[in-house]
Amino acid sequence: MSTPAIEVRGLRREFRASQGLFAPPRRVIAVDDVSFSVPAGSVLGVVGESGCGKTTLARMILGLMEPSAGEVLVDGKRLDGMDRRARARLIQPVFQDPFSSLNPRRRVRDIIAMPLVAQGNVTTLEIDRRVAESLERVGLSTEQGTRFPSQLSGGQRQRVAIARALVLRPRIVVCDEPTSALDVSVQAQILNLLAELRRDLGLTYLFISHNLAVVEHVASEVAVMYLGRIVERRESEALFRDPRHPYTRALLDSVLTPEPGLGVPDVGLGDIMPDPANIPPGCRFHPRGPACFAPCAATAPRITSLEDGLVECHLAG
Amino acid sequence: MSALLDIEDLRVTFGGTAAVRGISLTVEKGETHCLVGESGCGKSVTSLAVMGLLAKGGKRDAARLSFAGDDIRDYNEAQMSRLRGDRMAMIFQEPMTSLNPAYTVGSQMTEVLRRHRGTPRAQAVDRAVELLTRVGITAPGLRLGQFPHQLSGGLRQRVMIAMALMCDPELLIADEPTTALDVTVQAQILRLLAELQKDLGLGILLITHDLGIVARVADRVSVMYAGEVVESAPTAELFRAPRHPYTRGLLSCVPVPGKVKRDEPLGSIPGVVPRIPPGFTGCAFRDRCSFAEAACAGTLPRRNVGPAHEMLCVLPEGVPA
Numbered sequence: 001m002s003t004p005a006i007e008v009r010g011l012r013r014e015f016r017a018s019q020g021l022f023a024p025p026r027r028v029i030a031v032d033d034v035s036f037s038v039p040a041g042s043v044l045g046v047v048g049e050s051g052c053g054k055t056t057l058a059r060m061i062l063g064l065m066e067p068s069a070g071e072v073l074v075d076g077k078r079l080d081g082m083d084r085r086a087r088a089r090l091i092q093p094v095f096q097d098p099f100s101s102l103n104p105r106r107r108v109r110d111i112i113a114m115p116l117v118a119q120g121n122v123t124t125l126e127i128d129r130r131v132a133e134s135l136e137r138v139g140l141s142t143e144q145g146t147r148f149p150s151q152l153s154g155g156q157r158q159r160v161a162i163a164r165a166l167v168l169r170p171r172i173v174v175c176d177e178p179t180s181a182l183d184v185s186v187q188a189q190i191l192n193l194l195a196e197l198r199r200d201l202g203l204t205y206l207f208i209s210h211n212l213a214v215v216e217h218v219a220s221e222v223a224v225m226y227l228g229r230i231v232e233r234r235e236s237e238a239l240f241r242d243p244r245h246p247y248t249r250a251l252l253d254s255v256l257t258p259e260p261g262l263g264v265p266d267v268g269l270g271d272i273m274p275d276p277a278n279i280p281p282g283c284r285f286h287p288r289g290p291a292c293f294a295p296c297a298a299t300a301p302r303i304t305s306l307e308d309g310l311v312e313c314h315l316a317g
Numbered sequence: 318m319s320a321l322l323d324i325e326d327l328r329v330t331f332g333g334t335a336a337v338r339g340i341s342l343t344v345e346k347g348e349t350h351c352l353v354g355e356s357g358c359g360k361s362v363t364s365l366a367v368m369g370l371l372a373k374g375g376k377r378d379a380a381r382l383s384f385a386g387d388d389i390r391d392y393n394e395a396q397m398s399r400l401r402g403d404r405m406a407m408i409f410q411e412p413m414t415s416l417n418p419a420y421t422v423g424s425q426m427t428e429v430l431r432r433h434r435g436t437p438r439a440q441a442v443d444r445a446v447e448l449l450t451r452v453g454i455t456a457p458g459l460r461l462g463q464f465p466h467q468l469s470g471g472l473r474q475r476v477m478i479a480m481a482l483m484c485d486p487e488l489l490i491a492d493e494p495t496t497a498l499d500v501t502v503q504a505q506i507l508r509l510l511a512e513l514q515k516d517l518g519l520g521i522l523l524i525t526h527d528l529g530i531v532a533r534v535a536d537r538v539s540v541m542y543a544g545e546v547v548e549s550a551p552t553a554e555l556f557r558a559p560r561h562p563y564t565r566g567l568l569s570c571v572p573v574p575g576k577v578k579r580d581e582p583l584g585s586i587p588g589v590v591p592r593i594p595p596g597f598t599g600c601a602f603r604d605r606c607s608f609a610e611a612a613c614a615g616t617l618p619r620r621n622v623g624p625a626h627e628m629l630c631v632l633p634e635g636v637p638a
Contacts, residue, residue: 049499049500049501049502050470050499153589153590154356155589156589183355183356183526183590184355184526184528184567184570184571185355185566185567185570185585185586186355186589187570188569188570188571188572188583188584188585188586189585189587191572191583192582192583192585195582196582210499210500211500212500212574213571213572213573213574214572216572216574216575217572217583240574240575250501251500251501252574253504254500254501254503254504255500255529255574256500256503256504256507256527256529256530256532256533257529257532257573257574258528258529258531258532258556258568258571258573259532259533259556259573260532260533260535260552260553260555260556260557261553262532262533263511263533263534264504264507264508264511264533264534265504266504266508267501267504267505269501269505271453271454271455271505273469273471273472
């Protein structure tokens with residue numbers, strides 16, 4: 001079997017949250033013992049509510065944040081200790097908000113050239129050629145390359161962010177909510193572009209989104225995160241057809257598809273909100289689980305392997 | 318009987334820019350009317366214009382703007398502010414920015430009643446506790462003493478709803494009320510709104526960009542594009558037989574689990590929403606429309622294409638099904 005594009009082993013990240021001048025800081029566990037691997041050329045979707053640790057996970061995989069424990073291998077190479085320039089050639093980000101992730105005082109072509117310039121050993125001629133190639137790939141004109149971000153629409157800006165991510169010809173792109181700030185018609189354009197680029201360039205995506213319908217459309221495999229842990233990870237088709245974890249089921253139930261007459265579903269999660277600074281004992285999902293029984297509150301469930309993935313729940317064994 | 322809210326030919330301009338270009342709609346008692354469209358289409362400006370809350374420089378003009386039978390076009394600020402928060406309430410997208418961070422939940426909630434009705438403090442507090450309970454907040458007494466930053470996003474939005482209900486409004490204008498929330502919380506909040514509507518007979522004007530929400534909660538839908546309502550119909554009818562090319566395009570853009578195959582491209586609308594210069598005539602969508610013809614640059618007919626189903630397009634029957 002070939003080397004996975006991303007491999008994550010026992011990844012963990014803690015934060016210390018100050019509670020005021022004299023109180024001891026609280027420990028917040030944002031990502032707790034997460035392991036998975038993504039085969040080259042496929043798309044792993046990561047879903048979960050805000051605060052579940054999906055962005056922290058992305059930042060560690062991008063090398064923007066040190067893990068507290070565990071390791072990240074990108075294309076078979078350990079990320080810690082890797083040269084920043086070498087890392088940039090392997091893995092690149094596309095962030096949510098194209099309004100704040102692009103320097104407003106730079107022209108589009110300079111923004112896209114930045115990763116190449118930072119490599120330090122690329123000729124000006126080569127930079128121009130690669131920038132032009134990137135612009136064309138994402139469907140922007142040479143003229144649009146001379147503009148400033150403020151002169152572009154949200155969708156065009158996200159194209160700039162994608163062009164910048166592609167200019168070093170990386171193997172892996174981490175997309176953190178890449179379409180959440182966009183209108184639906186523009187979202188569809190960007191999703192189609194990302195799919196086309198993946199096919200043409202053989203890219204691997206880690207695709208983070210709170211929108212399950214979007215994830216279903218793009219991901220080959222989906223990881224559902226809850227309070228820092230992956231509670232279910234399955235092949236996309238299987239997960240949407242037959243979710244095994246009650247949290248996954250609740251997430252799927254809460255998707256409002258444009259089908260009139262169905263009303264708003266009762267997802268049955270109750271009013272308790274997950275708090276990463278105060279993770280419940282036993283199964284961390286049990287206070288919200290509609291069908292939980294005694295063991296759920298007492299012991300943490302073990303990971304159960306399934307034919308097409310894994311699930312972490314007493315009820316799914 | 319007249320509608321609770323009746324708008325006819327509403328126009329809003331900011332300087333030379335037309336933000337709303339002649340929209341008409343009604344909201345009946347107990348009805349949810351959804352105004353749906355993409356950013357910049359004028360849906361929020363419409364709601365602000367109804368509330369008399371347009372930013373400086375905004376000019377409103379309408380052939381009719383009546384609330385519960387009263388013409389409110391010429392109401393002055395004092396008259397409008399008596400109406401707002403009392404018989405006509407509003408909830409906004411981001412509860413963090415629309416709640417005052419410097420005051421407790423309790424003082425903001427009771428202020429509404431004390432100001433509009435002169436209710437004594439103790440009674441206002443009772444009412445606040447009652448409503449917080451009603452919107453599903455446990456330990457309402459504790460919440461009253463807290464500041465907005467101490468609450469989660471879902472809780473803040475519930476507080477906003479409870480606050481909007483303090484004076485028993487007849488009309489609730491909700492502008493993207495769940496956009497900032499997680500999907501699980503969104504479902505809870507929308508269920509709550511539907512329940513409250515049933516119990517209190519509220520008329521709701523719901524503004525959203527999310528066709529999923531529209532399908533699940535609206536009785537009637539108006540689709541806005543570039544300051545105009547391009548199509549309006551009862552919800553089931555609109556989703557069953559969308560006629561306007563823009564509505565059709567918008568619906569094809571939404572990924573529906575189990576409907577569109579993975580790796581197959583989603584439908585999309587080429588181009589971007591145009592800026593509308595003063596004196597613009599014809600269809601604002603024509604540059605992005607695959608059915609555009611010469612006639613689209615002329616005056617558009619607004620016609621009926623089904624039961625209570627209206628559309629603004631030169632195609633006599635709309636897009637063929």
